[in-house]
Amino acid sequence: MIRRRIFESEHEMFRxxxxxxxxxxxxxxxxxxxAAGSVSREAWKSAGENGFLCMWAGEEYGGAGMSDYRFDQIxxxxxxxxxxxFFIHLHNRVIGPYLGKFATAEQKGRFMPGIVSGDTILAIGITEPGAGSDVAGLRCFAEEKVDHWVLNGTKTYISNGLLADLVVVAARTDRDNPYSMGLFLVERGMEGFSRGSGLKKLGLKSQDTAELFFDNVKVPKENVLGDPAKAFKYMMVGLAEERLTGAVxxxxxxxxxxxxTLDYITERKAFGRPIGTFQNSRFKMAEMRTRIDACWAFVDHCTLEHLDGELSAETAAQAKLLTSETEGQVVDDCLQLHGGAGYMDEYEISRLYADARISRIYAGTSEIMKEIIGRNLGLDERRKG
Ligand SMILES: Cc1cc2nc3c(=O)[nH]c(=O)nc-3n(C[C@H](O)[C@H](O)[C@H](O)COP(=O)(O)OP(=O)(O)OC[C@H]3O[C@@H](n4cnc5c(N)ncnc54)[C@H](O)[C@@H]3O)c2cc1C
Structure with a gap:
């Protein structure tokens, strides 16, 4: 593994x-x-007790006021x-920051202590059965009343969907303008808010991914994050950090x-010798080592850019594309080097293989990453002709 140069001794102690x-x-x-399809609430509480949840939050909320992204990276x-x-990164660096950036002092006072202690687990609901990549296609709608909003719609594939105590829900607020959206803080127990059972899926089987239903949920105005017409913009602001977080x-x-895999091919023998000594195995491992090191170098570069407030959406999209595609290639090659054992649940590589498949899809698919990167090259489809 290449020497990584972005960490100081306090980071290594933290690691x-x-x-x-x-x-x-x-x-x-x-x-x-x-087997349960979910990690336990106790794990979240323990993370909170050890100071691992939203470390960037101010001390007044129980946080450490530590904005250095490298601690979260570790x-x-x-x-x-x-x-x-255990989607601690989703809580800490994808959803939590929406409250950090856009919540009022009153909202922070109400929600941040629980978010930091692990009593309030977070989820974010953007994707719907009819709209994923195309966020402007959302159907979930919130209608304004005198002192509250009425929320209707369905969200799907929501991570932490069953455990979540607070869900940040994106919903349209103007029927004539698909870009007018709000972020609504929906709390566990609100009338009209229900959840499906956990969704069965290929990998990440201990992640509680669920459908969420909103049937005339009365969301008080105090539970709206920021301007109820500007959520689209807010979501774009957080994307670079979200993609870097995924990439890590x-x-x-x-x-x-x-x-x-290195351990396995060193031990396992065929034709009287460790399979790692076959030229094919050596070459595969050499290729993977090189690709992974290149990913670390790029991710660490992105972290430094992020620490300087300079990480662009396009560079973060490159990081997401490169690392998720690399993960996919690596787990596939590693499983192959395990032979039949690699297909068995009892071998960790089979789970890593299944878990990896989603990395190229969620938080923006590889195709959408390429669109973002390509557009930055001036190759925008709207410029054709
Ligand atoms: C395990 C899991 C956890 C998730 N967690 C969450 C969560 O916590 N919160 C949340 O809101 N969402 C979550 N998602 C949803 C995830 O972000 C979406 O699945 C993802 O954005 C893709 O959307 P989609 O599934 O609707 O696919 P679609 O948008 O229907 O895309 C289908 C295919 O079409 C391609 N495509 C679409 N548009 C274009 C285009 N313009 N050009 C080229 N190709 C295109 C895509 O790349 C893809 O290959 C999760 C999903 C999974 C599976």
Whole structure:
């Protein structure tokens, strides 16, 4: 692995303590959570007690006031392969920041302490049965009344959907303008808010992914985040960090796949010798090592850009595209090097393989990443002719 140059000694100390915590608190429960289709609330509480939730939040809310993204990067790198269903990164660096940036002081006072302690687990509802990549195609609608909004619609594939206590829901607020949207803070127990059972899926089986239903939910005006016509813009603001956050997890899982495969091919023998000594195995491992190192270099560059407030949507899209495609190639090659064992649930590579398939789809598909990157090259379809 290449030498990574963006971390100081305090980051490395933090890495050691997160790794120990994850080994003690997450790893022993993996089988139980896979069967349950969800991690436990206790895991979230423990993360809160150890100060791992929304570390950027101010001390007045129980946070550490630590905005240095590298600490979150380490958290993701250490947790994502130990328990892929524990979406701490979604809570900390995708949804939490919406409150950090757009909530009023009163809203922060009401919600942030629970978000930091792990009592309030977050989810975000953008995708609908009829609209995913095309956010302007949302149907979920919120109608303004005197002191509240009435929310109607369905969201699907929502991560943390069953555990969530607070869901940030994107809904249209003007029937004539698809870009006029609001973000509504829907709380567990609000009348008219219900959830389907957990969705069965190919991988990430300990992640509770669910459908959410809103049937005339009365959302008080105090639960609207920012301007109810500007959510589209707000969502664009957070995308660079969201994609970098995804990218970190994809490389970390590719790294794990590489490590366990190196061990496997060193031990496993065929034709009287370790399979790692065949030229094909050596070449495959060499290719993967090179690709993963290139990903780390690019991700770390993006982190530095982000620390300077300079990470562009296009560069973050490149990071997401590169790392998710690399993860996909790496887990496939690693599974192949495991032979039949790689197809068995009891071997970690089979789970890494299944878990990896979604990385090229959620948080914006590879095709949408290419659109964003291509548009920045001046190759916008609207300029044809
Ligand atoms: C496990 C899981 C967890 C998720 N978690 C969440 C969550 O927490 N919150 C949330 O809101 N959503 C979540 N999602 C939804 C996810 O973000 C969407 O699935 C994703 O954005 C793709 O949308 P879609 O599924 O509607 O696919 P579609 O938009 O229907 O796309 C289908 C195919 O068409 C392609 N395509 C679409 N538009 C174009 C175009 N312009 N050019 C070229 N190709 C195009 C896509 O790339 C894709 O290959 C999750 C999904 C999964 C599976």
């Amino acid at each position: 050691t303590s997160v790794g120990r915590w994850a080994d003690d608190v997450l790893v022993p429960h993996r089988e139980e959570w896979l 958290l993701i790198e250490e947790i994502t392969w130990r328990e892929p269903g 997890s994809y490389v970390a899982r590719a790294e794990r796949a590489f490590a366990i």
